Amino acid sequence: MSRTGIIGILAALLVIVCAFLPWSVIESRHLMFTGMNGTGSSYGEPGKLSIILSVLAIIIFLVKNKWVSRINLFIVGFLLAWTFRNMILYSRCEIGECPSPGVALYVSLGAALVAFVCVLFTKERKA
Secondary structure, eight states: OOHHHHHHHHHHHHHHHHTTSEEEEETTTTEEEESSOOTTSSOOOTHHHHHHHHHHHHHHHHSOOHHHHHHHHHHHHHHHHHHHHHHHHHHOOBTTBOOEEOHHHHHHHHHHHHHHHHHHHOOOOOO
């Protein structure tokens, strides 16, 4: 397995770990949101889709095939877009209340970006 594949797998695992860490905190209401716990808001649980996409990306990183690598480009691209959406959603101000975003929100976006770059630079086998 190439170095880019290993780094991509580690980045996808980091996205999974960040789904369980605090993404934002609203201190005036004593609320803490993670990717898996959105109680007290209408955010839902966007960490579930992040986990599903990351697991698919890990599986596809392990398979070396030309067409499967192209599918991984779509999956990790969607993961990157989804984590960017989560960053915007969880760090925006609403009705005069601004949450303090957690570090895990930005780490998740950075890890998804690293996984995307690894997909772009992974060498494909001809098949």
